[in-house]
Amino acid sequence: MEEPSAEGLDEEELLVRRHRKEKKELQAKIQSMKNAVPKNDKKRRKQLIDDVAKLEAEMEQKQREELEQLKLTSKESKIDSVAVNISNLVLENQLPRISKAQKRRDKKAALEKERKERIAEAEIENLSGARHIESEKLAQILAARQLEIKQIPSDGHCMYRAIEDQLQGQDCPLTVAALRSQAADYMQNHVEDFLPFLTNPNTGDLYTPEEFGKYCDDIINTAAWGGQLELRALSHILQTPIEIIQADSPPIVVGEEYHKKPLILVYMRHAYGLGEHYNSVTWLVNRATENCS
Structure with missing residues (x-):
């Protein structure tokens, strides 16, 4: 029977196959040695037996060592392969290195989250305190003028967002970024x-020119809160008066020299625990309905 082709066999199968061939060759050699010694020559026969035993022992030891070496090599190879796989797995599962820009973004997001949490806490604390009283007074003042508060997010841009909202009603669209710039x-x-x-x-x-320059840069590049100075600048830019309604003081009008319909903002001292806040206003529903009829 023919042995299968060597193609597709692993190293151990190839080695076993070679060992079988070596044993056959050794048996043929031993038979040839036996044929060369006369049967009645006891001395040479005894030497032949010793030589055959030595040849068989040497072959058995050689083949055993080769098989053990192959298994050891195969085991080491598997260990190396596992180590490589583990190493690759570790590398694949390592978190990507965070860039400085990402760290800055993460820090900014964390600060913003903390700020919103403080706002939420302040809202709860002020529910029956100064904020509630201020809101009630403002509601009465605005209702007398057929107005009501339009809430603006407290994100550092509130004053600019309130003006942006007011300008939408005057067909003069300007974004917060444009107003700041x-x-x-x-x-x-x-x-x-x-x-x-x-x-x-x-x-x-007083601010030095350098400090003033940074102040102006912050207006453009950060969420720095706006106040009276920025309102004054915007009234000149828009050539429009800006009226600020307050709970405990008469309204303030910035840019009285202009004769357009004023932009109306609501200034709240106790809106949040973090400082001043500006809202916009809108017409009460019944007034808006009347205007549409």
């Missing part, structure tokens, strides 16, 4: 009108 440009081009009103909170000294 134009306000900063106007202030930088009219330094003498704004610099005297800005002081360093740590020293009490």
Whole structure:
């Protein structure tokens, strides 16, 4: 019977196959040695037996060592393969290195989350306190003018968002980014009108030109809150008066020299525990219905 082709066999099967061939060749050699010694030559027959035993023992030891070496090599190869796979798995499962930009974004997101949580806590605390009283007073003031508050998110851009909302009703669409940019440009081009009103909170000294420049840069590039100075700049840019309604004081009008229909904002001192807040206004439902009839 013919042995199967060597193609497709693993190393151990090939080795066993070679060992069988070597044993056949050894048996043929032993038979040839036996045929060469006369049967009546006892001395040579005895030597033949010793030689045959030695040849068989040597072959058995050689083949056993080869088989053990193959198994050891195969085992080491498997261990190396597992180690490589584990190494690759570790590398695949390692978290990607976080870039500095991503770290900054994560930090900003964490701060924003913390700020919103503080706002939520402040809302609960103020439900029956100063905020509630202020809201009630403002509701009465606005209702007398057929107005009501339109809530604006407290994200540092509230004043600009409130103006953006008011401008939509005057067919003058400007985004928060555009309002910030134009306000900063106007202030930088009219330094003498704004610099005297800005002081360093740590020293009490007037802003230096460098500090004023940074202040204007922050208007454009950050969520810095807007106030009276920015309102003044925007009233000039828009050539429109801006009226700010408050709970405990008469309304303030910035840009009275202009004769357009004013933009109306609501200023709240106790809206949140984090400081001042601006909202927009809208017509009460019944007034809006009347205007449409």
